[in-house]
Amino acid sequence: MLSKHLQSELSDWMQSGNDEPVILSSRIRLARNLENFVHPMMFSEGDAERVIECVGNVLRLDYDEIKMQDISAQERLMLVAKHLMSKELLKNNDGAVYINDDESESIMVNEEDHIRVQVLGRDLSLQELYKRAQVIDKRLDEHLMISFDEHYGYLTTCPTNIGTGLRASVMLHLPGLSIMNRMNRIAQTINRFGFTIRGIYGEGTQALGHIYQVSNQLTLGKDEVSIIEDLQQVVEQIIEEELNMRKRMNNYDHIETIDRIYRSLGILKYSRKISVEEASLRLSEVKLGIDMGIIDIPFRFNELMVAIQAPFLNTVYDSDVTVEEKRSEMLRTHL
C-alpha cells in the first residue's frame, strides 16, 4: 500500500477517464488547526509527535500514514511531484501525510498549519471535491478540538488563510495563451477579482509545460460555495480564451503550429538526453497537437509530467547514466 505512493508516478485518480483539453486537475484544500497546541512554527519538543498522534488516531484506519522521518529525501520529492504534499514538508522531519488509496485525498500534518486537507480530481468538479473535503473535515471535527472563532471563522497560522481556510484551485494547460503571450494580461485581470494564477513546476517566469494554477487569494469574507462558484466562472472564462487562441493558431499560423507540434513529437521520440524544462515544453506541445486534432496517439500528459521529474527517474532506472539520459529513455519508451 504505502510503497505504491512512493514508487509509481501514477496516481490512480489520474487514470479515470480520458485526458481533457485545458483542465488538468482541480483541488480543494482546507487549513485547520488544533485548539490545544501552538502553531507548528512555535512547537516545543514533543508537540509535533503529539499532534501527529491525535490526527493519526482519527485517520490511520482509512489512510496510509507516512511520517517524514521514515522516508528519504527522494521519496519526499516524489510525494511533492505527485502533489500529495507541499514543498514545505521536504525539510521538515516533524511532518506527516495521510494518503488514501487512489491518492485523491491527502492530509498533511504539521506543515504551516496543524492540518491541511486536500482533495484532488481530474475535472472542474470543485463542488464535488469540496463535499468530499467536508466529509474529512467533519470527521476531524468530531474527534478533535479545531480552532474556530465565531467572528473570524477557522484560525490559521497565516492570516491569508483565516476564515474558511479554503483554497480552491484548478490546474490548467494553457499553451495557446502562453505561446501567444497572453498570460500577463490574464493574470492582471483575474487578480482584480481576487484570484491568482501562477506557473506550477519551475520557479522562474516560464511555467513548465504551460501548466498554470488558478486559485482564490482570500478565504475571508466569502462563504465556501461562492468562492468555488466564482473560481469556476473565472476558469471557464480562461478556458474559453485558451480555446479561442488555439482556433487563431489553427487559422492564422496553421503550418507553424503543425510544424512546432510535430517537431516536439520528433524530439521526444529521438532525443538521447533532455532537460525537464525542454521535456515539459515538448510534452505540452504534443498535448496541444492531440487536443487540436492534429495528431492522434495514446498520451497521458498528467502522468508524464510527473514521470519526467528527477526523483522518479532515479527510482525506475539504476545505472550511472545521467538523469537527462534516463528522462529521454523513459519518454522514448512511452511514445
Add this chain to the structure above:
Amino acid sequence: MLSKHLQSELSDWMQSGNDEPVILSSRIRLARNLENFVHPMMFSEGDAERVIECVGNVLRLDYDEIKMQDISAQERLMLVAKHLMSKELLKNNDGAVYINDDESESIMVNEEDHIRVQVLGRDLSLQELYKRAQVIDKRLDEHLMISFDEHYGYLTTCPTNIGTGLRASVMLHLPGLSIMNRMNRIAQTINRFGFTIRGIYGEGTQALGHIYQVSNQLTLGKDEVSIIEDLQQVVEQIIEEELNMRKRMNNYDHIETIDRIYRSLGILKYSRKISVEEASLRLSEVKLGIDMGIIDIPFRFNELMVAIQAPFLNTVYDSDVTVEEKRSEMLRTHL
C-alpha cells in the same frame, strides 16, 4: 535523354557504389579557349553562336546539348544544383552545356572561357578523372584551334587559370572539424600550400551541410600531375584530421553527439516545414551518425543535398504549399 538532366535530382554517377565517409566527390576542370575568337566577355553579335557551333560539332554526337536560351531559369538552377554548370551561366543566354549520359562529364561553352571541361567522380580518383578529361581535351584539340602559348601554356580569360587551365577539387563532408570549430585553422594552413577551401552551397560564413570544397589556387608553374598529387595529399591530411575529430567527439562528448544526431533524424522525420539551411545541417548530422556507426538507415547524402534545393522541390510537387513545406514532405518521404 535531355529531360533527365532537367528533372531528376539524381546524377547516375552518384549512384555507383556506397556513400563514403568524408569524400563526397572529386572534380577535374580544364579551361580552354579558341584561338580565332575573342574572350566571351568581349563577344560581338553572333560570336557566341559561332563558338557553340564549333564546339557543338565536336561534341554533339556523344553529349546532350543544352543551350541556355532553350531552358527556363528554374531548369538552369537545377543544372547548377547538380554541379553540371556554374552560376555564371544562370544569366547568360549565350551559353550552352554538353552533358554525357551519367552526368559525370559536362562541357560548358561561353562561360568565362570558351570551353570548360568538367569530369566528376565519387571518390578521390583525381588521376583517373584527369585521364578522362584528357580524352575530351584531346578530342577538342584535334578539331579546334585551342589557344596555347609555348611559354605560358593554355591562355585563359582570367590570369589565375593560365598555364595548365586545371582546377582539381574535392568535395568533403567535414562535420567534425566544423562542429569543433577547426575550419579556420585548416583553411589558413592549406592556403600556405597554394590550396583553398570554401563552403559550397550557401554564400555566408557557414558551409551548408558542413560541405567544403578543397582545390588548387594556381594553375601555372606546376604540371598537372603534381597539382593533383599535392591536392590528394592535402585532402588525405584533412580527412585524417576529420576522423580524429570524430573519435574525439565519440570519446569525450559521446552522449551530446548521439543526442545531436538523433535529434536531427527526428526533426527530418517529423518537421512540417524546413529551410534549406536547417535541412542541410540535419542531413549532415545524420550522415555523421551513419559514418560514426551510431545509426544505420539507408541514406544518400549527395542526392538529398541536391534534392532539397528549391528548383527540384518546385518541379516534383505542384500545389500552393510553400517550398519549406515541400522540402519537409520530400524529406519525410525519403527517410
